[in-house]
Every structure is written in structure tokens, then in C-alpha cells.
Amino acid sequence: MSIDTPEIKERAEQPYVAVKRWIAWTEFPVIADRLPEIIGWLAARGIQPAGAPFFRYVTIGGEQDGEVEAGVPVAAPVEGEGDIYAGVLPPGRYASVTHVGHPDQLAGVTTDLLGWAAEQGLTWDMSEDDEGEHWACRLELYHSDPAEQPDMGKWETELAFKLAG
Template identity: 60%
Template sequence: MPQIIELPERPYVGVRRTITMTTFGLVADRIGEIIGWLAERGTYPAGAPFLRYESIDLAADRLVVQAGIPVPAPVEGEGDRFAAVLPAGRYATVTHHGHPDQLFGAIEALLQWGKEQGLTWDMAERDGAEHWGCRLELFQTDPRVEPDLHKWDTELQFRLA
């Protein structure tokens, strides 16, 4: 069942790519690289790795997505890796158990629940695309511990306006 939680600002290091629904690997596959890059600098994740959706235009099959790793304190970026902060605020959240390819149903259910609750998302529609202030998919399962994607837990966190 979805719930609303209050979250503080959270620093992270990320990369950004413009992708399609079939090229998620271009951004998602960078998570391990970012973790290694942080470890080389003596910094370790302060939470679950995530995908942050900035812009979604399904009709044009164009998404602007970040892969990010929370860090305990701000870290200076390098190359295409940048430092940023997830904004504080109220988030609607729910956890999906199962293959990440099945997230669409959980996302639709969360959006519908928000509509039924009269919630307003931190999102604006422009030029046929959704532009999100902070829409996250956090990967709670370590693939080194549980390689079966059907047993993964993915937490959705969508910021409220």
C-alpha cells in the first residue's frame, strides 16, 4: 500500500543520458561504475542506487534519466559524473517486488492512488512530455546477493508538489 513520507535533502553522484524505452542500459549500467569510482575516492554509498526520471515523453520514446548513488556528504564530480542533491519534501512511495520490467504496473497503480487521494505531483507537462522535480526508482536489492531479478525489491519515490 502506498504511503507518504517526508525525506531530507540527499546528496548523490550521478550521470545523465537521453534514452529510449529500449536503451535503459546506457544509463542503468553505469551504476556499478559510479560505485567503483566512489570507492576509489574512499566514499561509499549512503543508500540504494536509483534512477531519477527528469523528463518522460512516451509518445516520442524519449526519456531523460539519471543513474545516481547517494553519498554521505557532497562529492565533486568528474567527467560526465556530477554531484547533485535530491530535494527534501513529501514523497509518495511504494515498493515493487519482482522483475524491474514489471514496474510499469506498480507505477500506474501509484499514480492512480495519488489521483484518488487528490495529490499533486512535483511534475509539469510541457510539449507532450512530463517534467518531474523528483521521480525515483531505488534498487533495494543487491544483485551480487540476489541475482534473480524476479526477487528484487524496487522502491518508487515520487515527490509531491
């Protein structure tokens, strides 16, 4: 897989609401299916999303599992409720690339982004221990609305990974 040239972007801190779960990668729909619930939770409170829904990979425990958030950005901090909680994505420099295509291709796009960053001498804001890789912020931002673009092969997804320093 070949990606367009990634960009380095400055991102401001971003309040959001999300759910978090440790999942096997084969169980990804368990967390993905929560996004409409989060959007509905916001709508019931009269809160509009402030950007694209996302998945945030908090801990990657290996090839088989990890801790993932399904989230939606909001304009201002809010109080969570139940297992929907509020957080703030950290500000800083991010390596970012946009992919148009099926989400199943994102593993290859991620590999290419990681390779590009290594070639540039860039390092990630992450740490590693026996539990896995702990990322300060590793995002998949879904810019396509499935209601407006039902063809998943045409979805636009941005990967944005926080850089160290």
C-alpha cells in the first residue's frame, strides 16, 4: 500500500465524550457500534458534535487486542454519565494522513504512516511496558457519514498520531 505524503499538523486540545473498552481486534464492532449511542446521547442533551467521530487506540496489547475508545468531539467540556465519559485529547504535533477507501485498508495505511515517520526520524508520544504500547493519542477520524456515503470503499478517514516532544 502506498499513502499520500503525510503532514505534520498542530492540534489544539479537544474535549470529547467516549466509551472505552479492552477488546480483541476481532471484536472491534463491539466498540464501533457504540458511536451511534454516543451521538444519540449528545443529541438528547442538545449538544452538537464538534467534528468527526473517532476511534482512539489507547493501549495496543499486541497483535490480538487493545484498549480502544469510540469518541465524538464536543465544543466545550461536558459531564459524562454511566459508561459515557468526558475527556480531552492532548494538544501538540501530530503526523497525519488521509485515506479514501474501505476501513479494512487502514492497517496497511497505518503501517505506511509508521514507516514514513521512521524515515523522517520522528518518534511517537508513547510508552511501552508488559501490558503493551500506551499512546498519548493515536486516532482514526471518520470524516465520511455512512448515511451520506454508504459505499465504504469511498470513505475518508484520517489517521492522526501524536508525536513526541
